[in-house]
Amino acid sequence: MACMKATYLAPAIGQYLIAHTTQPDDVLDALALETREATGDRAVMQLSPDQGPFLTMITQISRAENVVEVGTFTGYSSICLARGLAPGGRLTCFDISEEWTAIAQRYWDKAGVADRVELRIGPAAERLEELPDGQTVDLAFIDADKAGYPVYYEILLSRLVPGGLILVDNTLWNGHVADPTVDDDDTRAIREFNDMVMADGRVTSLMLPIADGITMIRKH
Numbered sequence: 001m002a003c004m005k006a007t008y009l010a011p012a013i014g015q016y017l018i019a020h021t022t023q024p025d026d027v028l029d030a031l032a033l034e035t036r037e038a039t040g041d042r043a044v045m046q047l048s049p050d051q052g053p054f055l056t057m058i059t060q061i062s063r064a065e066n067v068v069e070v071g072t073f074t075g076y077s078s079i080c081l082a083r084g085l086a087p088g089g090r091l092t093c094f095d096i097s098e099e100w101t102a103i104a105q106r107y108w109d110k111a112g113v114a115d116r117v118e119l120r121i122g123p124a125a126e127r128l129e130e131l132p133d134g135q136t137v138d139l140a141f142i143d144a145d146k147a148g149y150p151v152y153y154e155i156l157l158s159r160l161v162p163g164g165l166i167l168v169d170n171t172l173w174n175g176h177v178a179d180p181t182v183d184d185d186d187t188r189a190i191r192e193f194n195d196m197v198m199a200d201g202r203v204t205s206l207m208l209p210i211a212d213g214i215t216m217i218r219k220h
């Protein structure tokens, strides 16, 4: 049974939805398997199968050439983004883990996207500041430590072209954001981030019930 992150849906509906979405290819299936073997319980951090086609299609539709990902892990989302890049497009990936991104780099080769992907290792808040002056971003995907979301958002928004998009993962946080009895650090961080985006007059935002919630944010 495919991994289902939309816990707010009846399980049968969630499975139906995944079954009627383009399925992962052999490279993504092999990556999902190796991630489970290599990282155990941490594998739950990986994108679910319904998110992959979403990232590829949004990248294609937006004709993005300069794409940034914050939170690469073993590479699933980066492959989906890279596959949607316009000709000549580039994906710059940020992650703090050399161990996990070593797996990603092998799978970029297998997926045939290594020539258009670059990896920056270290705390993303610092590495993002090192992007060259004047380098703009067409599309960004944020999927790293939840406390860092506001910082990544501000840095990326300042680089985003008008009409550019930021996609943010896990904004429903297993439904906890809407449950007043839950009050842990990560839930508070996501709630504060969601409220911050809502109050930001520079953007239009749309929270999508895909997997654990993806917020799509467009800069005016």
Ligand SMILES: C[S@@+](CC[C@H](N)C(=O)[O-])C[C@H]1O[C@@H](n2cnc3c(N)ncnc32)[C@H](O)[C@@H]1O
Binding pocket: 045, 046, 047, 070, 071, 072, 073, 074, 075, 076, 077, 078, 094, 095, 096, 097, 100, 122, 123, 124, 125, 143, 144, 145, 148
């Ligand atoms: C949810 S996982 C990303 C999953 C990935 N998008 C995928 O599709 O498999 C979060 C990642 O954020 C990284 N991370 C956590 N804190 C970070 C930080 N301060 N700077 C950069 N990356 C960080 C972790 O190493 C981890 O790989």
